[in-house]
Amino acid sequence: MGKEIGITVSKENDFSEWFTQVVIKAELADYAPVKGLIVLRPDGYSIWESLKMSLDKKLAKTGHRNGFLPTLIPESLLSKEKKHFAGFNPEVFWVTHSGDSEIGDRLALRPTSETLAYSLFSKWIKSWRDLPLKINFWNTALRAEIKSTKPFLRTSEFLWQEGHTVHSTKQEAEQEVADILEIYKKTVEEELAIPVITGKKTELEKFVGAVYTFTMESLMPDGKALQMGTSHFLGQNFSKPFDVKFSDSDNVENFAWQTSWGVSWRLIGGMIMLHGDDNGLVLPPRVAPIQVVIIPIYYSDKDKENVIQKATEIHDILEKNNVRVKLDDRDQVTPGFKFNDWELKGIPLRIEIGPKDIEKKKVVLARRHNREKHDQVISGIEKMVLSELVSIHNDMFADAKKILDGKTVTVCTYVDFKSELEKGRMIHAPICSNQQCEEKIKEETGADVRVVPENSDDKTLKCIYCEKQSESIPLFARGY
Amino acid sequence: MGKEIGITVSKENDFSEWFTQVVIKAELADYAPVKGLIVLRPDGYSIWESLKMSLDKKLAKTGHRNGFLPTLIPESLLSKEKKHFAGFNPEVFWVTHSGDSEIGDRLALRPTSETLAYSLFSKWIKSWRDLPLKINFWNTALRAEIKSTKPFLRTSEFLWQEGHTVHSTKQEAEQEVADILEIYKKTVEEELAIPVITGKKTELEKFVGAVYTFTMESLMPDGKALQMGTSHFLGQNFSKPFDVKFSDSDNVENFAWQTSWGVSWRLIGGMIMLHGDDNGLVLPPRVAPIQVVIIPIYYSDKDKENVIQKATEIHDILEKNNVRVKLDDRDQVTPGFKFNDWELKGIPLRIEIGPKDIEKKKVVLARRHNREKHDQVISGIEKMVLSELVSIHNDMFADAKKILDGKTVTVCTYVDFKSELEKGRMIHAPICSNQQCEEKIKEETGADVRVVPENSDDKTLKCIYCEKQSESIPLFARGY
Numbered sequence: 016m017g018k019e020i021g022i023t024v025s026k027e028n029d030f031s032e033w034f035t036q037v038v039i040k041a042e043l044a045d046y047a048p049v050k051g052l053i054v055l056r057p058d059g060y061s062i063w064e065s066l067k068m069s070l071d072k073k074l075a076k077t078g079h080r081n082g083f084l085p086t087l088i089p090e091s092l093l094s095k096e097k098k099h100f101a102g103f104n105p106e107v108f109w110v111t112h113s114g115d116s117e118i119g120d121r122l123a124l125r126p127t128s129e130t131l132a133y134s135l136f137s138k139w140i141k142s143w144r145d146l147p148l149k150i151n152f153w154n155t156a157l158r159a160e161i162k163s164t165k166p167f168l169r170t171s172e173f174l175w176q177e178g179h180t181v182h183s184t185k186q187e188a189e190q191e192v193a194d195i196l197e198i199y200k201k202t203v204e205e206e207l208a209i210p211v212i213t214g215k216k217t218e219l220e221k222f223v224g225a226v227y228t229f230t231m232e233s234l235m236p237d238g239k240a241l242q243m244g245t246s247h248f249l250g251q252n253f254s255k256p257f258d259v260k261f262s263d264s265d266n267v268e269n270f271a272w273q274t275s276w277g278v279s280w281r282l283i284g285g286m287i288m289l290h291g292d293d294n295g296l297v298l299p300p301r302v303a304p305i306q307v308v309i310i311p312i313y314y315s316d317k318d319k320e321n322v323i324q325k326a327t328e329i330h331d332i333l334e335k336n337n338v339r340v341k342l343d344d345r346d347q348v349t350p351g352f353k354f355n356d357w358e359l360k361g362i363p364l365r366i367e368i369g370p371k372d373i374e375k376k377k378v379v380l381a382r383r384h385n386r387e388k389h390d391q392v393i394s395g396i397e398k399m400v401l402s403e404l405v406s407i408h409n410d411m412f413a414d415a416k417k418i419l420d421g422k423t424v425t426v427c428t429y430v431d432f433k434s435e436l437e438k439g440r441m442i443h444a445p446i447c448s449n450q451q452c453e454e455k456i457k458e459e460t461g462a463d464v465r466v467v468p469e470n471s472d473d474k475t476l477k478c479i480y481c482e483k484q485s486e487s488i489p490l491f492a493r494g495y
Numbered sequence: 496m497g498k499e500i501g502i503t504v505s506k507e508n509d510f511s512e513w514f515t516q517v518v519i520k521a522e523l524a525d526y527a528p529v530k531g532l533i534v535l536r537p538d539g540y541s542i543w544e545s546l547k548m549s550l551d552k553k554l555a556k557t558g559h560r561n562g563f564l565p566t567l568i569p570e571s572l573l574s575k576e577k578k579h580f581a582g583f584n585p586e587v588f589w590v591t592h593s594g595d596s597e598i599g600d601r602l603a604l605r606p607t608s609e610t611l612a613y614s615l616f617s618k619w620i621k622s623w624r625d626l627p628l629k630i631n632f633w634n635t636a637l638r639a640e641i642k643s644t645k646p647f648l649r650t651s652e653f654l655w656q657e658g659h660t661v662h663s664t665k666q667e668a669e670q671e672v673a674d675i676l677e678i679y680k681k682t683v684e685e686e687l688a689i690p691v692i693t694g695k696k697t698e699l700e701k702f703v704g705a706v707y708t709f710t711m712e713s714l715m716p717d718g719k720a721l722q723m724g725t726s727h728f729l730g731q732n733f734s735k736p737f738d739v740k741f742s743d744s745d746n747v748e749n750f751a752w753q754t755s756w757g758v759s760w761r762l763i764g765g766m767i768m769l770h771g772d773d774n775g776l777v778l779p780p781r782v783a784p785i786q787v788v789i790i791p792i793y794y795s796d797k798d799k800e801n802v803i804q805k806a807t808e809i810h811d812i813l814e815k816n817n818v819r820v821k822l823d824d825r826d827q828v829t830p831g832f833k834f835n836d837w838e839l840k841g842i843p844l845r846i847e848i849g850p851k852d853i854e855k856k857k858v859v860l861a862r863r864h865n866r867e868k869h870d871q872v873i874s875g876i877e878k879m880v881l882s883e884l885v886s887i888h889n890d891m892f893a894d895a896k897k898i899l900d901g902k903t904v905t906v907c908t909y910v911d912f913k914s915e916l917e918k919g920r921m922i923h924a925p926i927c928s929n930q931q932c933e934e935k936i937k938e939e940t941g942a943d944v945r946v947v948p949e950n951s952d953d954k955t956l957k958c959i960y961c962e963k964q965s966e967s968i969p970l971f972a973r974g975y
Contacts, residue, residue, distance in 0.1 A: 045615060047565050048572050049602060054615055057560035057630065064561065080537035081544065085527050085652045086566065086604070086637065087588070092528050105594040108567070110604065113639030113651075114585040122529060124566070124590065124604075135525060135534055144827075150537065157566065159593030171593075172565045347624075 021359060025293050030237045031165075037287055038166045041296040041360050051164040051171035055280075058360065061304035062283050063174055067153060069206050069301075070176065070278070073198045079149040079178060086157070087122040088131050095130055096256050102223035103127070106158040108171075124157035129224065129249075129275055132179045133257035140181060140271065142262050147191075148181040156279075167284030168241075168495055175279035181259060181271045185250070188272035192248045195276045196229045199244040202278075207286045208299040208412040209233050210419050211243055212441075212490060214468035219453055225275075226250035232465045232490070234419050235288045238439020240465045240492035243285055246276035281495075289415055290384065296361030297384050299411055300404040307333060307340040307400060308357045312350045312369035326368050329378070329396060336397040338404070358383060363407050364400065384411050425488070429456075429479045432491070436462050441492045443471075445485035447478035456480055456491070464489040501839060505773050510717040511645075517767055518646045521776040521840050531644040531651035535760075538840065541784035542763055543654055547633060549686050549781075550656065550758070553678045559629040559658060566637070567602040568611045575610055576736050582703035583607070586638035588651075604637035609704065609729075609755055612659045613737035620661060620751065622742050627671075628661040636759075647764030648721075648975055655759035661739060661751045665730070668752035672728045675756045676709045679724040682758075687766045688779040688892040689713050690899050691723055692921075692970060694948035699933055705755075706730035712945045712970070714899050715768045718919020720945045720972035723765055726756035761975075769895055770864065776841030777864050779891055780884040787813060787820040787880060788837045792830045792849035806848050809858070809876060816877040818884070838863060843887050844880065864891050905968070909936075909959045912971070916942050921972045923951075925965035927958035936960055936971070944969040 022040060026033045038044050043059030046052075055063065071081070087110060094100040103126040110122040125131070132150070140148060157172045164170055178195065182188040196213055203209050211231040215221075221228040225247035232240050253259065254270040262268050290297040300306050309330055311322040326342050333340040341362075343353050350367075357365060367379040378396070381388040384407060391399055425443040426432045435442050442462070446452050456479070457463045467489040476485040502520060506513045518524050523539030526532075535543065551561075567590060574580040583606040590602040605611070612630070620628060637652045644650055658675065662668040676693055683689050691711040695701075701708040705727035712720050733739065734750040742748050770777040780786050789810055791802040806822050813820040821842075823833050830847075837845060847859040858876070861868040864887060871879055905923040906912045915922050922942070926932050936959070937943045947969040956965040 045618070047567075047611065048569050048614060049565065049567050052565040052567060054565065054611075055563035056619075057562050060562045061560070063563070080541070082537050082540045083535035083543070083654060085529065085532040085534065086635065087527075087529050087532060087652070089528050107594060108590045108602070109592040110588045111591045112589040114587060114641075122588070131527065131534075134528060138525070139536075155566065161594075172567070174563060 021355060022293060022295050026236065026291065033291075033293075034288060035166065037291050037296050043283070043287075043296070044166045046166075049171070051160045053166045053170055055174075058304050059283070062286075062298075062302045063280055065302040066202065066206055066282060067176070070198070070202050071153075073202065074151055074178070077149075077194065077198070078147075079151045079180075082150045082152055084125070084128050084131055084152050084154065086125050086154075088125055088128075090121045090123060092130050092134055093123050096224055096253060099129065099224035099253075103158070105161070108157050108159055125154070126158045127156055127275075127277075128152060128154075128177055129179070129253055130257070133253050133259055133273070136179075136181055136271075137258045137260070140259060140261050143183050143264055146181060146183045146261055146271065147187065149178070149191075150180070151176055151178040165284075167280050167287065173279045173281070175277050177275060177277045180274045181254075182273070183261060183263065183269070183271065185272050188250075188274050189248055192229055192246045192274045192276070195246040195274070196231065196244075199246070199276075199278055200231055203231065203243055203282060204412065206299065206301050207282060208408055208415060209243070209282075209285055209289055210412065210416040212466055212468060214466040214471070214490075216245070217450075217453060217464045217467060217489065219450055219457075220464055222247045224249065224252055226252065230466050232492075233285055233289070234422055234441045234492060235285065235495070236418075237288075238422070238493065240441060240494045241281065241285045241288070242465070242494065243282055244276070244278035247274060249273040249275060290411060291361070294355070295359035297411075298361035298363055300363045300408050303339065303361070303363050305339050305341045305360075305362050306404055307338055307364045307366060308353075308362045309340065309342045309366045309368065310350050310353050310357075311342070311344060312367060318370045321373060322368060322370060325373050325393075329366065329368070329393065332397050333400060336401060338397070338400055364403060366400075382407055384414075423490075426479065427476060432456075432479050433460060436460055436491075436493065441465070441490055443488045444479045444491055445473060445476035445488045447481055447483045448486040449478075449481065449483070452478055452480035460493075462491045462493045465492050465494060466490050501835060502773060502775050506716065506771065510768075513771075513773075514768060515646065517771050517776050523763070523767075523776070524646045526646075529651070531640045533646045533650055535654075538784050539763070542766075542778075542782045543760055545782040546682065546686055546762060547656070550678070550682050551633075553682065554631055554658070557629075557674065557678070558627075559631045559660075562630045562632055564605070564608050564611055564632050564634065566605050568605055568608075570601045570603060572610050572614055573603050576704055576733055579609065579704035579733075583638070585641070588637050588639055605634070606638045607636055607755075607757075608632060608634075608657055609659070609733055610737070613733050613739055613753070616659075616661055617738045617740070620739060620741050623663050623744055626661060626663045626741055626751065627667065629658070629671075630660070631656055631658040645764075647760050647767065653759045653761070655757050657755060657757045660754045661734075662753070663741060663743065663749070663751065665752050668730075668754050669728055672709055672726045672754045672756070675726040675754070676711065676724075679726070679756075679758055680711055683711065683723055683762060684892065686779065686781050687762060688888055688895060689723070689762075689765055689769055690892065690896040692946055692948060694946040694951070694970075696725070697930075697933060697944045697947060697969065699930055699937075700944055702727045704729065704732055706732065710946050712972075713765055713769070714902055714921045714972060715765065715975070716898075717768075718902070718973065720921060720974045721761065721765045721768070722945070722974065723762055724756070724758035727754060729753040729755060770891060771841070774835070775839035777891075778841035778843055780843045780888050783819065783841070783843050785819050785821045785840075785842050786884055787818055787844045787846060788833075788842045789820065789822045789846045789848065790830050790833050790837075791822070791824060792847060798850045801853060802848060802850060805853050805873075809846065809848070809873065812877050813880060816881060818877070818880055844883060846880075862887055864894075903970075906959065907956065912936075912959050913940060916940055916971075916973065921945070921970055923968045924959045924971055925953060925956035925968045927961055927963045928966040929958075929961065929963075932958055932960035940973075942971045942973045945972050945974060946970050
């Protein structure tokens with residue numbers, strides 16, 4: 016494979032360039048003409064569709080329904096919850112004209128839809144019988160990125176889902192926030208083979224407008240943490256300014272309790288970074304647009320006919336068993352070129368079949384993720400391929416988990432903290448209750464608290480920054 | 496049902512107000528805070544999801560794949576195909592600022608994506624091996640509406656799909672345009688029970704930038720035609736300015752042949768207008784979020800227990816048979832209230848069950864669309880309900896077809912033309928080849944050529960306007 020087609024840098028030496036090349040050369044995405052915006056090509060979008068289907072099913076089962084919200088929000092409405100607005104203001108795209116006419120109340124391109132959704136919820140909800148209201152929106156959010164952008168990780172428009180729920184009790188809303196975090200974790204682990212750490216954000220790092228924020232985080236190979244999804248308990252912070260009220264069974268009016276939560280195509284960015292290698296993309300089987308590629312190998316026309324025929328048989332039986340399979344019967348390129356091509360695209364399993372294989376009634380199976388090869392008898396191949404796909408997923412997850420665990424350390428001093436950080440680690444470090452210590456650490460090292468896992472309270476140690484009594488041992492890292 | 500809940504005007508006397516009330520009161524949609532924009536509530540969005548799934552399957556089967564394009568297109572790119580740009584220019588929303596910074600090259604909110612997609616296709620396509628390229632995008636289009644807006648029919652942002660394909664031959668592209676029209680027709684007839692008339696648009700009415708446009712049209716009860724979907728043969732009109740070229744098998748460079756096509760949530764608007772009645776929405780079974788509602792009827796606690804138990808059994812067996820079924824066990828409202836409530840929401844089939852029914856081992860089935868009721872034995876009810884849903888669809892389609900056919904007439908004179916138009920008819924009328932006649936008719940009557948059906952060439956009659964020799968007998972109507 017020529018240099019211009021394959022990946023030209025190694026993942027270890029130039030992670031950032033490697034990532035961009037994988038995205039573009041595996042044809043997942045491309046740059047749009049506006050800086051900071053990308054386009055998803057079919058292979059990239061197909062991964063998003065798989066994720067969407069998996070998450071959508073879980074949300075439907077738990078009583079959520081989908082809706083549609085428009086892209087444009089009037090400035091007057093967006094600015095109704097002050098703190099929330101201040102958080103987004105520098106990133107807002109503003110529509111000021113339609114055709115040649117100027118628009119009075121400028122229109123924001125939705126950076127997120129809390130304000131729009133809740134102005135509607137206040138009309139829709141009258142009594143306790145209308146609750147809980149659990150709506151989800153599959154759309155995009157638009158936030159003009161000032162920092163340097165990166166496909167899937169930091170773009171000025173991104174695909175996501177935003178869920179918004181309204182409850183009659185605080186307890187029910189808090190349960191929802193926790194349930195959603197579990198659903199997210201399950202989806203990411205089971206579809207993308209990405210291990211995550213869940214817990215709360217600190218006051219400093221939570222969503223502006225939330226009472227608290229749950230998060231799931233993972234560590235990328237460059238030592239930076241990636242926030243993979245958040246679930247916010249909003250309390251009554253929005254129901255009060257937006258007048259989201261309900262009358263209870265005694266006919267008494269109350270402000271409702273709310274949640275909001277989202278995951279975006281960042282998940283795909285995480286998947287690429289975590290699993291990819293120097294040959295390109297490595298796709299977890301459940302989201303791979305093509306799970307198995309069959310490469311016929313022959314050097315004469317007589318062999319060709321036999322090989323293609325057998326390869327087609329195998330293709331058909333796999334397809335009948337709901338395997339997403341492709342037979343690469345291109346004539347104008349060599350088997351070697353095809354190997355490289357499908358490796359670049361990350362197809363989880365390759366089947367090689369040649370005349371000698373047919374004589375022995377077998378094929379060669381080659382795994383993408385660890386490049387292991389073994390012979391496989393053709394009879395019963397469908398069962399073997401299905402179980403192979405499951406074990407590829409499990410092995411990819413186990414490998415990733417081992418690396419994550421190996422890169423997660425605990426320190427007791429600021430000196431150790433800084434040295435571990437340079438090694439690209441996620442660090443458990445005790446801190447006190449004074450928010451200034453957290454701020455100072457972030458300012459001096461670039462690392463922030465990614466997540467405060469459950470049961471991380473600890474008053475027996477010393478704060479790594481001020482050395483006063485610790486309050487908890489959260490997890491620090493530099494972040495995306 | 497109180498006036499404030501039910502529909503307060505009749506479909507016949509105040510069609511426009513009737514339509515809006517159905518949309519809002521059946522909770523399909525609501526107004527967003529920006530004029531001309533709407534929000535879809537779960538029942539409305541669910542209809543869109545059903546349509547999407549049905550169409551998506553057909554597109555996948557015929558080799559189309561989905562992708563994602565961003566919302567923002569630079570003005571410089573949008574204006575590259577002059578005629579196309581001129582067509583959309585007055586409707587474009589312009590982003591001029593991000594945060595506090597002004598943007599140099601203004602950004603348009605996508606009114607349609609030809610320009611953006613084709614600037615990318617020109618990068619992606621190199622040789623005949625990359626063709627055909629068949630991509631579809633499920634997104635929204637944004638066009639600032641100057642005329643008065645109406646939910647689903649005329650809004651400044653609407654859900655749609657836009658398909659874009661690239662071919663190496665003219666013939667293949669033309670076949671694609673025709674195939675898509677067939678797929679659209681099938682989808683609309685099989686999912687929404689709407690009969691349509693297909694054919695070409697005239698030069699005057701075609702999509703700006705297309706060589707020709709196929710359309711499907713239906714007639715609404717107020718005598719106005721609704722364009723339900725279009726499929727455009729673009730020829731090389733875009734491939735030339737956007738440099739969409741491929742080298743053929745002899746290594747000679749050629750400009751490619753292109754198509755684009757779309758349907759929008761207008762289809763839902765058509766469904767509401769065509770099937771609804773004075774009691775509210777009437778949903779075709781295949782897209783109904785709930786297909787069957789079970790209403791338990793009882794007046795004592797003892798009866799209640801029995802009735803609810805039997806109703807639950809029926810619910811469970813229907814659910815097991817993949818019927819979307821709801822048991823309305825609300826205690827605080829009467830059966831009569833429930834009847835009206837679910838009629839307003841258009842649920843195709845109602846099952847009534849009371850103590851006397853249970854004694855006789857039967858229930859009452861009531862169809863929404865023609866309000867027919869009949870008894871049904873409980874044993875084997877799942878089969879009967881499934882076949883009932885099919886025949887409801889067929890009857891709804893047949894009824895609509897009869898009305899459409901009855902309202903389609905042929906005239907030979909301009910006097911008859913104008914008189915039939917006032918009766919709300921679709922009119923076959925002969926016209927000559929001079930485009931000015933078509934323009935004059937439109938100017939004087941408000942009716943335009945909706946569609947030129949296949950085989951409507953006719954040189955034996957006289958043009959209704961200039962009385963010279965006719966060229967064809969297209970179909971006229973006033974339109975939405």
